[in-house]
Amino acid sequence: MNSEGYPSDSVPLQGRYEGFHGEPGGSAGVQYITVSVPPEPPRDHIIWSLCCLLYANPCCLGLAALIFSIKARDRKVVGDMEGARHYGSTARCLNIWATVLFSIMIVIFLIIVTTVLVQIKQAAQRYNLFNNNYRG
Structure with a gap:
């Protein structure tokens, strides 16, 4: 299952040895495996x-x-x-x-709620200030 751009070859890394595969000093060929991963399907959110x-x-x-x-x-x-x-x-x-x-x-x-609450608090303080001054 190789794509066209990647040929499958065995490339010897060191000298050639005619022993069994998997033994130390055995065949030093490297095999390439190409895995094609399908693209991720589009997300629909x-x-x-x-x-x-x-x-x-x-x-x-x-x-x-x-x-x-x-x-x-x-x-x-x-x-x-x-x-x-x-x-x-x-x-x-x-x-x-x-x-x-x-x-x-x-x-x-x-922001609007905070502004309105601050203005109500200031108006209440002014109202209490005026009421306290005229009680005399």
Whole structure:
């Protein structure tokens, strides 16, 4: 099972010995074995798409990512690996955008809540300050 670019040869490392194979000082030929590993199947990112659909769905990007993930899985089942790779790549891009937008929305929400709480605390302190001064 050799590919065309790699011929199978035995190359002697040292002098020639006509004894049994496996004995010390025996034949010093090296055999090459070429193993062909099939390429990794394209990923469809369906779990990530489901999470983006359920939790982080700004601008319906999670839904679009899920649709492309399902298309990628269908292409993979049919055997069209290039089409599956294309749809999987699109689903990955949409998932990245959905995750980034959701993260930005969470950060903005936390900033707004913190700002509002600080302002409420300052207003309460001012209100108590005015009430304490006029009790006289």
